[in-house]
Amino acid sequence: MSDDMMQRREILRRVALMLGGAVSAPAALAILQGCSAKETPGGETVASWTPKFLTGHEALIVSAIASTIIPSSSGSSGATEAGVGAFIDSALAAVYPKEDQDRFKAGIPVFESAAKAAQAGNGKPFVDQMPGEREEFLKEYLGKALEGERDPKPFILMARELTLLGFYSSKVGITENMEYVAVPTAYHGCVPLSEMKKHVYWE
Amino acid sequence: METNSFDAIVVGSGMSGGWAAKELTEKGLKTLVLERGRMVRHGEYPTATKDPWELPYGNRITEETRHRKPVQSRTGYPTPANQHWFVDDLDNPYVEEQPFDWLRGYHVGGRSLMWARQSYRFGPLDFEANAKEGVGVPWPITYDEIAPWYDKVEVFAGISGSVEGLHQLPDGKYLPPHDLNCVEVDFKKRLDEKLGRKLIIGRCANLTAPLTHNESPQRGTCQSRNMCIRGCPFGGYFSSVSATLPSAERTGNMTLLPNQIVYEVIYDNAKGKATGVRVLDAQTGKQTDYFAKIVFLCASALGSAYIMLNSTSSRFPNGFGNDSGELGHNIMDHNKPGSSNASVEGYLDMAYTGRRPNGFYIPRYRNVGKDKRGYLRGFGYQGRASRAGFNRFNDSSMIGEELKKAVQEPGPWNVSMTGFGEILPYHENYARLDRDKKDKHGLPLLVVNAVVRENERKMEEDMKNDAAEMLEAAGFKDVSVRSDAYHLGNCIHESGTARMGTDPKKSVLNKFNQVHACKNVFVTDGSFMPSFGCQNPSLSYMAFTARAVDHAVEELKKGNV
Secondary structure (H helix, E strand, O other): OOHHHHHHHHHHHHHHHHOOOOOOHHHHHHHHOOOOOOOOOOOOOOOOOOOOOOOHHHHHHHHHHHHHHOOOEOOEOOHHHHOHHHHHHHHHHHHOOHHHHHHHHHHHHHHHHHHHHOOOOOOOOHHHOOHHHHHHHHHHHHHHHHHOOOOOOOHHHHHHHHHHHHHHOOHHHHHHHOEOOOOOOOOEEEEEHHHOOOOOEOO | OHHHEEEEEEEOOOHHHHHHHHHHHHOOOOEEEEOOOEOOOOOOOOOOOOOHHHOHHHHOOOHHHHHHOOOHHHHOOOOOOOHHHOOOOOOOOOEEOOOEOOOOOOEOOHHHOOOOOEOOOOOHHHHHHHHHHOOOOOOOOOHHHHHHHHHHHHHHHOEEOOOOOOOOOOOOOEEOOOOOOHHHHHHHHHHHHHHOOOOEEOOEOEOOOOOOOOOOOOOOOOOOOOOHHHOOOOOOEOOHHHHHHHHHHHOOOEEEEOOEEEEEEEEEOOOOEEEEEEEEEOOOOOEEEEEEEEEEEOOOHHHHHHHHHOOOOOOOOOOOOOOOOOOOEOOEOEEOOOEEEEEEOOOOOEEEEOOOOOOEEEOOOOOOOOOOOOOOOOEEEEEEEEEOOHHHHOOOOOOHHHHHHHHOOOOOEEEEEEEEEEOOOOOOOEEEEEEEEEOOOOOEEEEEEOOOOHHHHHHHHHHHHHHHHHHHHOOOEEEEEOOOOOOEOOOOOOEOOOOEOOOOOOOOEOOOOEEOOEEEEEEOOHHHOOOOOOOOOHHHHHHHHHHHHHHHHHHHHHOOO
8 A cells, every 4th residue: 555545544534533434435535536635734624525616626725715714723613613615615606606606716726826925825835834824824815805906806805705604604603603592582672791691692 | 166166265365365364254254265376384484493504505595596586586585594485587477668576475375474574554644645635546545444454453463563653653553562772772862852753663563472362372472583584483473374364264264275376357247247266277277267256356466457457358358347447557666765874883882682573663754744845755764773793804804813703792883774765656657468478377478667756756865865864963973875776666565556546437446445347356455555655565455455355245245246
């Protein structure tokens, strides 16, 4: 067995652990066949789901952007746990017209080369950068996008919007950060924040 | 043929049809209710208890839905949570000679499942306006005549609200009002102090307390989920499905048939009466005739006009009951030319809990009392104050832990409000049939041609300026007034296509919603309105339907119909 295959087996084991042992056949196949699936320094992998709209490589970059915007931390979930990468992929496929889809796709390689060229990343592709390196570059990249033309929305702001929507409409995103009550029973119009367990009431 | 005969036929099962069914069956009439869409029973609301993370795409509308439902999605209503209640426009075409948003729900309950539940009475000002100003035809009925029927339907449906003593917006029989939130309470005070204008809590068909009667054991109180549009398993808001149809069902007198497209009223020239209706089965295409002593058309303003226009005979060559030439004409809606927004400083230590299925209401004050403007009639506003959510960070470069912490605090307060302006009845605003164009059932297409005109455009200026004036008077910041391209129909209040009046030469219906020229047919959906106020109309449809049934059954007993 080659080293390469050993490595893939190891990745498969780790993904299986992450998913509680349930790795779908196509995902397992994808890993063993050595397609773009791999775990990055940020912990993202696309092996647990099959992209519908993005390529495996694109999905990894988008997942890396999402988890840089909303990282996991001790005791608090981030975009990776919420499956934001898969959310973005399926939302792109289903809710955006072709011109938006095309703009999004076209934005990925532009983002990639900018990340590679940036000082912060020390010449590495975005997905291979350490979390601190990614953060520094992404803040700068977002800042530039906010100063530029925003109609139509550039790739990075679309990715950001989808990250926020995907995370804060996910179960972990909602229940860890907001007071979610499925059946509130009553409405109270003037409640001091000090009396609320969590300050944001999901609505 | 015997099995197809009933005492009464009701066409449509929405707001008006549900009421007609309940009242007719409770008065002992064997009643057939024909609904063109699919069956829905109370509790059969597929998305009602889904948590937000169970809805795909963050509940955003898909391209597929936009493609199948291009008209429905113009309003922004359809989402994965509720899109099953909105018709497929490709399967249900019509012709827009002018842009017209025809929002439809083809299923049992119709749009009473998706309505916004705002429930206001029309007042003396509204019933007297046409006569005083020489617009359209005078209302053949006064406020005092309809008031007891408003009482009746409010008590049965359960309307929450506050008693205000405003003559332009008469009080009703209310369950306790919802709270205004902190910002709205102060907005109310400042509007009153600085401009002498009222802000009240919306009057809505949500049960803020148990009903005061025991006729609807299937209904519970509103749980403040604010997911009404999906259908409420608690029966917390009024719909045909949760309220009137279960009452009709319990009498044992109702036969409810879904998937039945009524396309014609059968008129017997010799008898001078309608004998029934002609129906296509939406699934099999099978044609059936159903017969009854009286017929209630409750198929919506455009739906009922369609059936009548399509019912031609030697007696009615231009459409059933159309001696006046007004059938299909005088289409109205409420003019909604844009919403206004402002940001609010302060109140950062205060929030709200629960999800209020309601907002505030600023009743009409223009052309009321001594106020006189360069246009007729007036407008009201609906709005709410709320705190911004996570999407305020969509256009920001904040990331990481800093962002996660920031989202855990509510954003600044803001206020938004939308004006609803009265549209006058114009003969030139019409619907007609195009018999050369057919739908998949082989039925002719409806053509709609209606626009806002000078009076509405003049009023729009006030609607925008006044909104800005009020938000500024309240001390709010960053006031912005948005102009939206409004089409008739966009407020989903289309009406006026078979107006009532005393003169059969100028109107289609009499004061009891009875076709002037054929007394055993009643039309009680929005078709009957000779003018439209600026109030949401459903409560009026309920009241007029109950009154029309009472009259119909009395006349039936007397042998007059």
